Amino acid sequence: MFNPRRRFFLIALALLLAAVGLVVLGQVGIIQPVQDLALRGVSGAQHTISTTFFNVRDFITAPRNLQELIQRNNQLEAQVAQLEAELVTLQEQASEADALRALLGAARQQPENRYLVAQVIGRDTNPFLHYLILDEGSDAGVRRGMPVVNEKGLVGRVTEVSSTASKVQLIIDPNSVINARIQTSRAEGVLVGQSTGGLQMIYIPQNVTVTTGDLVVTSGLGGGFPPEILIGRVISVHKRDYELYQTAVIEPRNDFTSLEMVLIITNFEPVQIGPLQGTTS
16 A cells, blocks of 8 residues: 655655756756746736726826816916017017117207107008008197108108197108109209109209119208108109100108108298288388
8 A cells, every 4th residue: 555655755855856957957047938938928917917007097097187287288378378478578679679779860860850759550541642640749749740750761741730649641642742852963853642652753854864763852942841851762764855844753762551650850840931922112
């Protein structure tokens, strides 16, 4: 009959020999592939369990995180809106500073004049009339007939005044008439505004040579404007031998659609020249 104690001894011996064998085989690297395979299986199971755990956790905590994200997004949008508004303000201030520097440079060219800086606050909507509305009026000393200029030259003249605003007739208005002079030849003529928004110089003597590119300035005749204010340049000449005068098309220096700030010459007194009558004794 088989002895149980002998059987237990044989099993223990077999397990001991197996353990020693596994240690020896592990030392020489024979069972390394088996170990790697077992570890990969355990690692894959661990990764699956970990992923499932974190997914469940994220699902449970998602509503709170979503509200936090929405709140944070709203805060960031408010900050962006504020920064954009500040950027617009800074750009406007920089643009205004540049315009003031340009106007200051123009004022220094004729220091004998006194100037008042005015902001353009309106434009005439009539396509056949050309007027600006300025934010300075009689309270600031503005009077009817005062010339308006900027760093590029003549803009127009004040035609109407209230206590806090004034209306300026642009030089390109069809009702505008200005005594002018061609700078190179000193030939004089009259500038009239055109319904198309341009300028034409009429009554130029036939014996004068007018060249494209010649500069045109105010002559000071008639008492409406101070002399030597730049207006524009000649872009074409129309001359016929059988006519008494020649005419020229003048391109204004100013772009009147983009004016924002101007200078009003406050110490100029326009002269109203009416018919002169002689007296007899």
